Amino acid sequence: MATTKVKTICFECHSRCGLVLEVEGGRVTAVHGDKDHPHSHGYSCPKGRACMEIIYHPDRITTPLIKVGERQGTRFEKASWDDALGLVAERLLASREQWGAESVVFGSGTTRGMAPYINRFLALFGSPNFMAPSNMSGGPLALGSATTTGFGLVDPDYANTRCMLLWAHNPENSWPGLYLYDINQGLKKGATLIVVDPRGTRFAKKADHWLRLRPGTDVALVLSFIHVIIENGLYDKAFVEQWTSGFDRLREYVADFAPEKVESITWVPAGQIKTAATVFATARPSVVGPGMGGVCQANDAFDLTRGLTILAAITGNLEVPGGNLNCTPPTRKRSCYGSDYDAPRNLPPDQAAKKLGADTYPLFGLVPIPCPPQAVWPAITDGKPYPVRALGLFANNSVCAYPHSARVRSVLQRLDFLFCVDYFHTPTTELADVILPPAHWSERDDVEDLLMKNHLFCQPKAVEPVPECRDEKEILIGLAQKMGLTEYWKSVTEILDYRLEPVSMTFAEFKKTGVFANPVEYKRYEKTGRFRTPSGKVELYAEYLTGLGIAPLPVFREPDEGPVSRPDLYREYPLILTTGGRNIVYYHSSHRNIPSLRKKAPDPELQIHPDTAADLGVSEGEWVYLATPRAKVEIKIRLFADIDPRVVHAPHGFWYGVADGWRRLNINMVTNDEPLCPVTASVPIKSLLCRLEKMAPR
Numbered sequence: 001m002a003t004t005k006v007k008t009i010c011f012e013c014h015s016r017c018g019l020v021l022e023v024e025g026g027r028v029t030a031v032h033g034d035k036d037h038p039h040s041h042g043y044s045c046p047k048g049r050a051c052m053e054i055i056y057h058p059d060r061i062t063t064p065l066i067k068v069g070e071r072q073g074t075r076f077e078k079a080s081w082d083d084a085l086g087l088v089a090e091r092l093l094a095s096r097e098q099w100g101a102e103s104v105v106f107g108s109g110t111t112r113g114m115a116p117y118i119n120r121f122l123a124l125f126g127s128p129n130f131m132a133p134s135n136m137s138g139g140p141l142a143l144g145s146a147t148t149t150g151f152g153l154v155d156p157d158y159a160n161t162r163c164m165l166l167w168a169h170n171p172e173n174s175w176p177g178l179y180l181y182d183i184n185q186g187l188k189k190g191a192t193l194i195v196v197d198p199r200g201t202r203f204a205k206k207a208d209h210w211l212r213l214r215p216g217t218d219v220a221l222v223l224s225f226i227h228v229i230i231e232n233g234l235y236d237k238a239f240v241e242q243w244t245s246g247f248d249r250l251r252e253y254v255a256d257f258a259p260e261k262v263e264s265i266t267w268v269p270a271g272q273i274k275t276a277a278t279v280f281a282t283a284r285p286s287v288v289g290p291g292m293g294g295v296c297q298a299n300d301a302f303d304l305t306r307g308l309t310i311l312a313a314i315t316g317n318l319e320v321p322g323g324n325l326n327c328t329p330p331t332r333k334r335s336c337y338g339s340d341y342d343a344p345r346n347l348p349p350d351q352a353a354k355k356l357g358a359d360t361y362p363l364f365g366l367v368p369i370p371c372p373p374q375a376v377w378p379a380i381t382d383g384k385p386y387p388v389r390a391l392g393l394f395a396n397n398s399v400c401a402y403p404h405s406a407r408v409r410s411v412l413q414r415l416d417f418l419f420c421v422d423y424f425h426t427p428t429t430e431l432a433d434v435i436l437p438p439a440h441w442s443e444r445d446d447v448e449d450l451l452m453k454n455h456l457f458c459q460p461k462a463v464e465p466v467p468e469c470r471d472e473k474e475i476l477i478g479l480a481q482k483m484g485l486t487e488y489w490k491s492v493t494e495i496l497d498y499r500l501e502p503v504s505m506t507f508a509e510f511k512k513t514g515v516f517a518n519p520v521e522y523k524r525y526e527k528t529g530r531f532r533t534p535s536g537k538v539e540l541y542a543e544y545l546t547g548l549g550i551a552p553l554p555v556f557r558e559p560d561e562g563p564v565s566r567p568d569l570y571r572e573y574p575l576i577l578t579t580g581g582r583n584i585v586y587y588h589s590s591h592r593n594i595p596s597l598r599k600k601a602p603d604p605e606l607q608i609h610p611d612t613a614a615d616l617g618v619s620e621g622e623w624v625y626l627a628t629p630r631a632k633v634e635i636k637i638r639l640f641a642d643i644d645p646r647v648v649h650a651p652h653g654f655w656y657g658v659a660d661g662w663r664r665l666n667i668n669m670v671t672n673d674e675p676l677c678p679v680t681a682s683v684p685i686k687s688l689l690c691r692l693e694k695m696a697p698r
């Protein structure tokens with residue numbers, strides 16, 4: 001049989017490597033890395049290589065399903081697309097009729113590129129409410145850096161740097177296709193590596209300087225870096241003078257964060273703080289590489305991301321080769337999170353103002369960032385600030401992904417109507433009234449530009465969808481038609497041509513080249529004469545934020561559930577718990593049902609120092625209960641010497657294959673969803689308290 005090869009973009013994770021799929025008889029038969037891809041350079045990981053197991057999985061949902069019998073039950077019957085979409089349309093329209101358009105929320109997990117299509121739909125329907133976990137992912141980073149410099153700190157130029165500072169970031173597991181090649185280039189050329197991480201990841205262990213901090217104390221540490229740099233006159237004086245505002249206020253403020261004092265807060269020896277800060281400031285160009293887990297999952301996430309941005313700024317590393325670049329996707333307003341589609345921006349002001357979260361978190365009303373799930377829950381349970389009665393979830397396992405799972409599950413049960421779009425059954429789809437089966441990324445045409453530096457990629461489908469799965473864009477088109485949203489796009493081609501308009505290409509034309517890049521611009525502020533901030537300068541002291549009730553300088557806040565804030569609780573729960581360090585074989589709660597991947601990491605494993613394990617009388621491979629004030633879960637002991645004896649780490653996303661797995665194995669049963677970061681709604685899932693309890697032998 002003839003084999004064809006299709007170059008496309010993988011979407012098993014956000015790295016979006018270039019892959020070449022071999023196709024035979026209409027099926028994907030082999031997968032290779034694409035050597036020509038400008039980021040991944042031929043790399044592929046086990047998840048991407050396992051995509052055939054996903055596409056042709058015996059459990060894949062391949063027809064629409066409608067719940068029958070008890071609403072709290074789990075019985076579904078196969079339905080036609082016409083009937084399923086008809087039912088969804090009817091229920092959404094009924095909700096709008098009774099409670100207003102804002103009572104309907106569409107949500108997505110890591111969005112899988114769906115944000116534009118969902119937002120446009122919502123705008124035409126009349127709801128400002130697109131929900132996503134940006135508040136525990138890239139959102140705080142975007143907000144903290146954009147309020148300081150006018151752009152996100154998301155484009156580190158690792159390949160050309162002399163010093164890389166990986167802060168709460170383990171790109172080897174989390175973003176290999178996007179960053180690994182560049183990092184290795186930089187390291188080969190002799191760049192110094194600094195890693196700030198409570199765990200000895202492979203990168204931490206090979207770093208020149210590994211700062212093993214107490215989880216959740218990052219803001220104190222970054223303020224101490226800034227202290228050392230200012231105190232010793234190591235900042236870029238010309239840049240600070242010309243391009244920043246509020247330097248004197250910053251200098252005065254950080255005087256209080258001497259390394260000796262910060263050592264007692266962060267557990268990082270003062271000498272190490274001084275050395276790392278000095279190396280970072282003097283190596284130049286240096287680059288800050290912020291993670292999205294560690295820096296975006298804390299009660300002071302906004303302050304941390306601001307602090308990191310200030311660090312890059314005062315050392316003269318903004319928009320310079322080897323520093324933190326300011327890349328713009330070629331499609332600009334029509335990029336993945338572009339303002340073109342943003343539902344609130346396309347609604348009348350009074351309707352836009354209803355965006356959930358905007359009243360509590362003022363910045364959310366100003367920028368195209370999704371509603372935090374934690375702002376949606378009270379609307380479902382208590383009708384606050386108004387009732388939300390219907391929810392549609394695209395690529396999101398809310399019950400397992402979001403903190404405090406028991407609460408999330410009971411919130412979802414309170415809805416009048418829930419529909420889910422997912423490849424597989426999950427503890428979330430179980431609660432749905434309707435389940436719709438989406439096409440896999442290899443089965444759908446799309447364009448990719450979220451966090452793709454200055455690139456835009458074509459993702460042509462390699463094969464037709466497994467019958468009767470459907471491209472989610474077509475699902476939305478079908479739904480729009482049923483609901484009379486006549487202004488919605490009419491075909492996938494029309495959608496993709498629309499997105500490509502800014503680069504003057506049609507999708508058919510783009511397929512021939514596959515990649516489009518804008519040239520990287522350096523020091524754009526010199527050409528325009530300003531940073532895109534209210535003062536036109538880098539806001540070291542952001543006076544304008546005080547008007548929104550936000551502190552003008554980054555404030556360190558102790559983790560609310562930690563040894564310092566809650567000594568009482570610490571006596572009962574004497575271990576600090578951090579969660580969700582990425583594993584290369586899994587994407588969040590996905591992939592546990594893929595045999596080749598599960599084999600590599602079959603169980604949730606608690607990383608714990610051998611001395612602590614010995615003290616507690618637990619040993620390698622033993623199953624124990626991990627308890628927090630909320631609940632307890634089952635987890636397997638994995639001795640791990642490269643962690644402070646007072647800290648443990650638990651992975652997230654386990655549930656599959658065990659009866660009641662969402663309750664028994666899922667770490668989010670024990671995490672908390674309050675109190676949140678008051679500016680970004682970030683959730684504190686990287687620093688909590690826990691204890692271990694012995695289990696009767698199995």
Ligand SMILES: Nc1nc2c(c(=O)[nH]1)N[C@H]1C(S)=C(S)[C@@H](COP(=O)(O)OP(=O)(O)OC[C@H]3O[C@@H](n4cnc5c(=O)[nH]c(N)nc54)[C@H](O)[C@@H]3O)O[C@H]1N2
Pocket residue numbers: 108109110111112133136137292293297394395396397398400401402403421422423424426438439440441472579580581587588589590652667668671685
């Ligand atoms: N404790 C703890 N919890 C965390 C984190 C942590 O660090 N610690 N991290 C958080 C973060 S940063 C995030 S972003 C969230 C992510 O949370 P989610 O995005 O909800 O997580 P996933 O498990 O990747 O995806 C959910 C579902 O999407 C389905 N899916 C995959 N691809 C597609 C597709 O193309 N279309 C459709 N319709 N479905 C698809 C999968 O089958 C899966 O069931 O988790 C958060 N949860």
Ligand SMILES: Nc1nc2c(c(=O)[nH]1)N[C@H]1C(S)=C(S)[C@@H](COP(=O)(O)OP(=O)(O)OC[C@H]3O[C@@H](n4cnc5c(=O)[nH]c(N)nc54)[C@H](O)[C@@H]3O)O[C@H]1N2
Pocket residue numbers: 013014110136137138167168169170171173174175196197198199201213214215216217218290291292293294295578579580581582583584585586587588686687
């Ligand atoms: N394979 C795989 N890749 C993924 C994902 C996945 O689920 N699987 N998820 C994707 C998503 S949505 C996201 S948001 C990114 C996240 O990407 P990253 O932020 O790079 O990933 P994490 O592993 O969550 O966190 C990075 C490191 O932070 C450390 N850390 C934990 N607590 C703290 C702390 O308090 N302070 C500091 N400084 N460090 C801490 C952890 O030990 C970990 O090694 O990954 C993306 N890539």
Ligand code: SF4
Pocket residue numbers: 010011012013014015016017043044045046047048049175176177
């Ligand atoms: S790292 Fe793996 S899953 Fe992620 S895009 Fe690359 S091949 Fe796909």
Ligand SMILES: [Mo]
Pocket residue numbers: 110136137138292
């Ligand atoms: Mo994320």
